[in-house]
Amino acid sequence: MFKFMYNINDTTIDKISQLLSSKQFFRYKGPEKFSECDLFEQQFSEFIGPKKQQFSIILNSGTNALINALKSLGISHGDEVLIPVNTFVATALAVVEVGAIPILVNIDQSFTINTTELEQKITAQTKAIIPVHLDGLACDMDKICEIAQIHNLHIIEDVAQAIGGEFKGQKLGTFGIFGCYSLNVDKIISTGEGGILTTNDYELYKKAFYIHDPAAKYGPTKKEMLKDTTANSRGFMRVSEIQGLLGQQQLQERPKILKQLRSNKLELINELRTNISNKLSIPCGHDIKGDCGTTLHLTLNKTEEMIELSKSLFKAGFTTMPMPTRLAHYGWQWKDILPYKFKLPLFLETLDLSARTIRISIEYHWTKEDKIKITSHLVDALKKLGY
Numbered sequence: 001m002f003k004f005m006y007n008i009n010d011t012t013i014d015k016i017s018q019l020l021s022s023k024q025f026f027r028y029k030g031p032e033k034f035s036e037c038d039l040f041e042q043q044f045s046e047f048i049g050p051k052k053q054q055f056s057i058i059l060n061s062g063t064n065a066l067i068n069a070l071k072s073l074g075i076s077h078g079d080e081v082l083i084p085v086n087t088f089v090a091t092a093l094a095v096v097e098v099g100a101i102p103i104l105v106n107i108d109q110s111f112t113i114n115t116t117e118l119e120q121k122i123t124a125q126t127k128a129i130i131p132v133h134l135d136g137l138a139c140d141m142d143k144i145c146e147i148a149q150i151h152n153l154h155i156i157e158d159v160a161q162a163i164g165g166e167f168k169g170q171k172l173g174t175f176g177i178f179g180c181y182s183l184n185v186d187k188i189i190s191t192g193e194g195g196i197l198t199t200n201d202y203e204l205y206k207k208a209f210y211i212h213d214p215a216a217k218y219g220p221t222k223k224e225m226l227k228d229t230t231a232n233s234r235g236f237m238r239v240s241e242i243q244g245l246l247g248q249q250q251l252q253e254r255p256k257i258l259k260q261l262r263s264n265k266l267e268l269i270n271e272l273r274t275n276i277s278n279k280l281s282i283p284c285g286h287d288i289k290g291d292c293g294t295t296l297h298l299t300l301n302k303t304e305e306m307i308e309l310s311k312s313l314f315k316a317g318f319t320t321m322p323m324p325t326r327l328a329h330y331g332w333q334w335k336d337i338l339p340y341k342f343k344l345p346l347f348l349e350t351l352d353l354s355a356r357t358i359r360i361s362i363e364y365h366w367t368k369e370d371k372i373k374i375t376s377h378l379v380d381a382l383k384k385l386g387y
């Protein structure tokens with residue numbers, strides 16, 4: 001069984017028990033009083049923010065973080081939003097939820113959005129780009145920021161799967177006007193369910209806070225901050241102190257987990273590069289150093305080879321996934337939610353890449369023996385396939 005990456009240590013259990021005993025779950029404590037949610041938001045802003053000041057809101061899901069970002073920017077009916085065809089369905093759902101049209105873009109060998117095609121798909125209706133740092137792989141944020149600037153588009157980063165990842169030393173989620181993170185069960189850190197929305201624009205932060213909990217405007221705690229704020233759409237996205245406190249505890253564990261995941265991935269890659277021919281492509285996004293290290297992707301030359309490799313990894317008990325089996329992660333699976341007819345011929349490039357790529361989960365808990373076991377298995381299996 002897959003081991004979740006996050007850690008729940010004894011201090012976390014003690015602190016959560018104390019909170020439960022206190023029965024003080026509501027995030028608003030009155031003016032000038034700091035809650036667990038406030039503290040988490042401050043800590044998260046500091047965690048991602050050294051290079052740019054950030055404001056954070058903890059809310060009830062990564063999907064709602066995306067919906068809130070789109071609503072805060074006033075994106076709605078008829079507007080187009082560019083997203084990769086390979087992302088979790090929530091990215092597309094958020095766009096459809098606000099009435100806008102998700103325009104799908106192929107990925108390239110980096111396993112992130114193809115920036116050449118991205119630019120070609122811009123029209124007069126395009127309002128925003130949602131680059132998705134899927135599996136912790138960083139998109140080409142230099143190129144995406146350049147395109148957004150030329151065409152006057154917003155960038156909303158989907159960082160659901162890449163909390164703490166970086167591009168050229170800057171945290172993912174801080175390049176766009178909004179960063180949207182998930183804290184659900186299978187993420188690097190988790191509050192059970194949950195999400196975070198970040199921005200460096202204080203006016204947008206106030207608007208997003210209002211959309212996340214419009215009623216807060218009438219209560220004593222946030223009344224002053226929200227007195228001049230309103231929006232055309234409203235959501236109900238507030239969380240309790242339990243998530244706020246759990247978020248703080250999880251954030252403390254984050255650097256340790258990230259360091260171990262990255263080092264495990266680099267060790268694996270080094271072994272493969274030393275022992276295997278360079279016919280094998282190892283997609284690492286656009287910044288191997290900033291990669292979160294949660295996943296190793298291997299792109300083979302033929303689908304049959306990917307299937308053979310999968311069989312041998314399954315047989316040996318490794319957590320492995322041929323990419324095409326990630327059903328919620330491809331545009332051709334979400335035909336029912338797209339407001340137009342999906343055209344598969346436009347996405348054969350992504351289909352071809354995915355049909356030759358295997359995804360291996362890297363575990364934080366791996367021992368030295370586990371690493372030797374997986375690397376020697378991979379090297380043997382790939383050599384048998386002629387690599």
Ligand SMILES: Cc1ncc(COP(=O)(O)O)c(C=O)c1O
Pocket residue numbers: 060061062063064087088090091132134158160161181182183184194195
């Ligand atoms: C890329 C991506 N975007 C958005 C989401 C949505 O997050 P949540 O499940 O917290 O709503 C997820 C969740 O898995 C995701 O992987």
